[in-house]
Amino acid sequence: MVNMPKPKKSPTSAPVMAATIEPKVSPKNSTTISPSRAPTISNTRAHKGELPETQKSLRELTELYPDFPFKVMLKIDVQRRGVIYTKAALEAVDPNIHMTTVSSDYYDKEDLSPVSLIMDDGTSIFTEGFLADTGLAPYTVDFDGHNRYLCDGDQILAKVWYWEKPDYYFKKTSRGTPMWKLVSARPQRLTIHPYQFCDFWKKAGCGCKFCVMAANFTSSRKEATVALDEILETVYEAVLEPGRNQSIFLTGGTIISGARPLDDELELYLTILKGISNLFGGRKFPSQLISTAFSLDQVKRLYYETGLTTYTADIEVLNQRLFDWICPGKSQLIGYEEWKNRLEAAVSVFGRGNVNTGLVAGVELAQPKGFKSEYDALEATLSEARKLCQRGVWVVGCVWRILTGSVFFRQKPPSLEYYVRLAKGLDSLRREYDFLPDQDNYRRCGNHPDTDLARI
Amino acid sequence: MTAIDLRQYPFVTAALNDPLTVKVLGLVTPTGEPHLAVKSSLKMSDSGGLKYDEIIETSRTNSLMLRALWFFEKVAVSLITTDGLGWLLKGRPERVVISGQEFRRHYEIARSNNPQHGLGAVWFIEIETVTETTLEKRRQEEEESHPLLIHLDRLLVNRPDGQVVKK
Ligand code: SF4
Secondary structure (H helix, E strand, C coil), X not given: CCCCCXXXXXXXXXXXXXXXXXXXXCCCCCCCCCCCCCCCCCCCCXXXXXXXXXXXXXXXXXXXXXXXXHHHHHHHHHHHHXXXXXXXXXXXXXXXXXXXXXECCCCEECCCCCCEEEECCCCEEECCCCECCCCCCCEXXXXXXXXXXXXXXXXXXXXXXXXXXXXXXXXXCCCCCEHHHCEEEECCXXXXXXXXXXXXXXXXXXXXXXXXXXXXXHHHCCCCECCHHHHHHHHXXXXXXXXXXXXXXXXXXXCCCCCCCCHHHHHHHHHHHHHHHHHCCCCCCCEEEECCCXXXXXXXXXXXXXXXXXXXXXCECCCHHHHHHHCHHHHHHCCHHHHHHHHHHHHHHHCCCCEEEEEEECHHHCCCCCCCCXXXXXXXXXXXXXXXXXXXXXXXXXXXXXXXXXCCCXXXXXXXXXXXXXXXXXXXXXXXXXXXXXXXXXXXCCCCHHHHHCCC | CCCECHHHCHHHHHHHHCCCCEEEEEEEXXXXXXXXXXXXXXEECCCCCXXXXXXXXXXXXXXXXXXXXXXXXXXXXXXXXXXXXXEEEEEEEEEEEXXXXXXXXXXXXXXXXXXXXXXXXXXXXXXXXXXXXXXXXXXXXXXXXXXXXXXHHHCCCECCCCCECCC
């Protein structure tokens, strides 16, 4: 399988994407997208990296789950299998319009390939990052001179657009730092990574096994922390753009140190959130923090001293034994049961519906210690998610993208059907327990198939 | 079905351009209930389809439009002009724009029209059929094609004594 290569560091180079292929789609021979019928999907082409026989194809699943939106299913599958851009698709990138650079918590993407995609229904597909070779053939993005298409082999499946760049992106702070390096953007959200490393990686064997923080941070030579004054300048500039942002999001790696564990992490977020709150006259503003699970006292400070409105502490996997194995740092510092207790305590501060937890959905099937059957994994995950809902904490899932540089880089992804059923299950729980999806909806985060389903 | 370019329909174009035209979007819920919404912002798109601004992100209309897009269902738009002309347009949601420069242009117009407003989405609809529903035209059509469908009092000409019936 050809994966997106690690981007080159030269910002001045011409469009760079080593894994380009010649276009298979031309206006003459393409399957046209007709909104008057369901997309034609074929999995008959035997190409290298075809699905294992036990896994149902996208086409089969659209028939099996007719009430599951095709676009959301496609998004999931693209994230499982990855995507490559044809030469034509890369030449259709206009860096003055499209987002090509992005600063994540551990590296800066600086090549001229698109950061990610959006479909005609407003669903985002995250394509950034370096997928490991899982044996599944990637999708292709191609350009026919008018439109960009997502293709599987020679079949066109959907029109796609590249994410557009916000106004502030190429501006510089008063100290000359490009603003995109301080605050990154999604179509409707600003993202800040105040601490761009994670202390769990400082101790051998403590980082989460799906995480690529250590591998990429070391090679990227980023500063571990970013300057507050520059963040505030950038946030101010970014928020000026009409209609662009609906939420400000902060996250970063764990900082264990402090008078009490995690106090230094808390102080970092407090400082930034207080600064941003001032921009909004000290009022609450649409915002989300994903942090390590803070204690009740720490969470109270976040709520009462800043304008933060929603809180997330990602438990990653809903099983004690697997949490201990996959997230050893979190397990040793806080522990599985205490993590859940802290989430529940946060509900008493932020209010019901304003606290959730995220899963790297699928890691529960990592071997050798994970569930052996998808059925068991699904049952266990949804039953544990139900218990969290009963405690006032709702649950969102991301598709586990098996990344180069993670401990799990040799693992195999779960089937597409597993994700379809999990997304349906989490969406059903959210509806049953009457949680609004607003904190993590399709246009703020856009990385959760279950909250994509919440749109109708 | 291929999309119709509404620029070929000057009366429809005029109706869409007239701010006094009543523009109603019709959808059907999953349980078959009708759902109608007046959408004054309905306009012709650059490609000859329709577009409108959805102010309320969580509205039933927005959700039903997405359902129609996801599951390839049809939507309808009824236009009624101040001089009694009417048009029924049927088609399908083609795209919803929630971010980027196109969204921003609509957002700024929506905000300048009403500073209390934000914008949830810009919807694009591809039109597949256009039917004129102007009452006078429909009446003439029925008269020609169904001459037997008329109340007899309208046909009465003479009284039994031979005098002309006054109408
Ligand atoms: S907490 Fe785990 S997933 Fe998060 S940055 Fe640290 S190692 Fe990575």
